[in-house]
Amino acid sequence: TNTDTDTYVTFEMGDNDSAVSTLPGYEYDSAVTSVSPCEYTDINNFGRMFLPPFYAIIFNISLLGNGLVLFIMYKFESLNTVTNIFLLNLVASNLIFTSSLPFQAVYHHSEWIFGLVACKLVNSIYFLGFYSSVFFLTLMTFDRYLAVVHVVFATKQRRSCYALVLAAVVWMVSVLATLESFFGHVVLEDPVLKRICEDNSNPEHKIMGTYSQFVLFFIFPLVVILYCYIRIGLRVISSRMKGKHRTVKLIFVIVVLFFLCWSPYNVILLMMEQVTDPCDSSLNYSKYVTHNIAHLYFCINPVFYTFLGRKFQNHVRRLLVKEVPCLKTHLTTSGTSRSFS
Incomplete structure (x- = not known):
């Protein structure tokens, strides 16, 4: 998928079938070797005004939110627990993804000014953050499934080395999946x-x-x-495992948030594969909007750590009391814990 130029239509020109340009809102007619304007060129113009500040807002909020989560984990938590290792990697995935947004903001405002290497790296970083986030969400859910449904097995097998090996596998697979984007992206000269x-x-x-x-x-x-949470839900209800409720709810909301943000975009991409007209303005506009809504996931995600994680809330209160002693009479804190949930 094209992540940088959602509404640009790539075309080829000439006898040697070499790609020479990508114009916003144009389609190529090989019979007459000319271009005709599509009806959605106004989307590109709107994007030039809307996307740079939108990406800047997402970048700053995500940097602050995910950075706070990392700082709290480092300051108050044991980083060698299975849950915290997976959560740490998930936050790292979010930050990797958002690190590409400043480059895209400048790009949408004017043109690509960062060169060929940066073109390849920025797009690879985008996909690396996306792929690894999906894998770590799935892995965290499966780990919760083992911890709740298969308690005996999880007690014996869930060690920090188990989490580190799985995290390394996720990063390796994600990097391999981004190689295609790295080698495929190039910098082209366009007359417009x-x-x-x-x-x-x-x-x-x-x-x-x-x-x-x-x-x-x-x-x-x-x-x-879905399978894991159905089994977890049945087990929690049948055994009344109250201690598991909060951790399960936190991960569940993170997962639901991800699919709410990314489902519309994936559905639109699938629909576009069935359409032969590249100038279908409704689908292109839908792709444009849903793609940028999907970016909100990396901005909103850390907020849910704050609202649903009781221990995270307690760590924040402890940090505030330490930095601002006058708040001690207004905020209550409890002891530390080993599980970030």
Whole structure:
């Protein structure tokens, strides 16, 4: 999928079938070797005004929110527990993703000014953050399933080395999945947009196409997560395991938030694969809007740590009391714990 230029339509021109340009709102007619304007060029103009401040807001809030989570974990928590290792990696995935947004903000405001290497790296970082977030959400859910449903097995097998190995596997698979984006993105000269950073690989040769991405990073995680939470819910209800409720609820909300943010975009991508007209303004506009709504996940995600994590709330209160002693009479705190939930 094209992450940087949602409404740009790539076309090819010339006898040698070499890609030479990508114009906003134009489609290529090979019979007359000319271009005709599509009806959604106003989307691009709107994006130039809307996206830079939108990306800036997401970047700053995500940096502050996820950075606070990391600081609290480092300050008050044991980082070698299974839950905290997975949570630490999930927050790192969010930060990796948001680190690409300042470059995209500048890009949408004018043109790509950062060169070929940065073009490849920024898009690879985007996908690395996305892929690893999906994997870690699925992994955290499966780990909760083991801890609640298969208690005896989890007690014997859930060690920090187990979490570290799985986290390393997730990062390795995610990096391998981003290589296609790294090698496919190039910087092109455009008569209207000047320099653009575009995926120039042949769609027929792409492994991580729309369908494979839809199955691996949407359908598969959804099936695993639904199964795990159905089993967790039944076990918690039948055994009245009150101590597990808060941790399960926290991870459940994080997962639901992710799919609420990313489901519309994936559905639109799947619909666009069935449409032959690249200038379908309704679908292109829907893709444009849902793609940027999906970015909100990385901004809102840390907020739910604050509102649903009792121990996180307690750590924040302890930090405030330590830095601002006059708040001690207004805030109550309790002892530390080993599980960040």
